[in-house]
Amino acid sequence: MTAQTRPGNPLVPPQDRQVVDEWLARITAVVGRDPKDTGPEACRTAAEAAEELSAYLWMLRALRRRTA
Numbered sequence: 842m843t844a845q846t847r848p849g850n851p852l853v854p855p856q857d858r859q860v861v862d863e864w865l866a867r868i869t870a871v872v873g874r875d876p877k878d879t880g881p882e883a884c885r886t887a888a889e890a891a892e893e894l895s896a897y898l899w900m901l902r903a904l905r906r907r908t909a
Contacts, residue, residue, distance in 0.1 A: 853901075861897070864890040 853861045867890035870877045 857897070861894065864894040864897075868894070 868887045871879060871883050871887035
């Protein structure tokens with residue numbers, strides 16, 4: 842799973858794409874259609890990635906509101 846792009850106005854800035862894709866991969870490995878690892882450590886890692894992604898999205902939202 843990768844962060845989706847929108848031509849001309851990407852949701853995730855190009856410089857952040859790699860880290861966002863990493864967060865999504867960590868989450869998807871546990872809760873995706875075909876989970877690859879469901880052990881306690883993987884679940885903890887996915888939860889941390891979800892928290893980081895959530896904080897990042899809130900930051901993006903705040904920045905977009907300031908510039909709107």
